[in-house]
Amino acid sequence: MLSALARRAIPHATSAVRRHNVTIRCFSDNLDHLKISEVQESRVQERYVQMRKEHFGRREEFPASRCAAIVNDVVGIMGDADGSFRSQGDIDIDADTANRKRVIYRSKQRGWLEVDLLMGRWASENVWTLTADELQQYEDILNRETIDIFNFISGKDAIPEEVNTPVMKRIQDFCFSNPLGKASIQGFLDNKKHMSN
Template identity: 75%
Template sequence: MDEANRKRIIYRSKQRGWLEVDLLLGRWASENVMQLSSDQLQQYEDILNEETIDIFNYISGKCSVPKRLDTPMMKRLQEYCLTSPLGKASIEGFAENKKFMSN
């Protein structure tokens, strides 16, 4: 996938419409999307095509992940959510990561 499409995916990750998901996916995408393989990128895009509330519930472990999305990429995002300060409510964490949210 070309650079323009990868940048589009990063933008979609940052603009979900729900702050928690914008922060989690936006930061993760900014740090990782440019290095993903084609298969990994497709798995990530499949996740992005879900409703925002569902994405949050899946990556935070609040709901079980449907079989079609139970991929290595989902596991990677779940691990990131569990270990990232962005996975927890924090004013300091928001302020620190705000720079990753600019388009």
């Protein structure tokens, strides 16, 4: 009775049918007008590819004001070799420095605490000394899904051939050495300095 009333009250929208406390909604209108054309689909796909390329690509130019902020903690806080401090406006940055900072940030901001702590600490301690080839190997690892990274570095899953590199072995060795200690409040506080927040 109710479904008949609902169909009369809303003739071309939706109707609800109750069966065993489950509501099933059926659309009576044809939804073909919501489809996109092949040209639109092609444009969307091209834009998607372009956005991924820009996201994973390396920047070569940087605004001057942002450059100084990026390396402030590397040079500005530690000071120059003679003990003096340069202002942020005096610091030049190159693409390699910016990329290494980006990689460290990505390592600390995976979104899963265990991976943030392990990868973030490893990156903070090692990224500045990696060669260009090792840095690329590390970025290939970072481009994986967070759960996969955790399973690889913890030894739960076999490592795929494309990321089974010396850098992956170094990260695994680091993780197996219990770098964060055993579960304790003091251990967390000691490692908090390696976190981004």
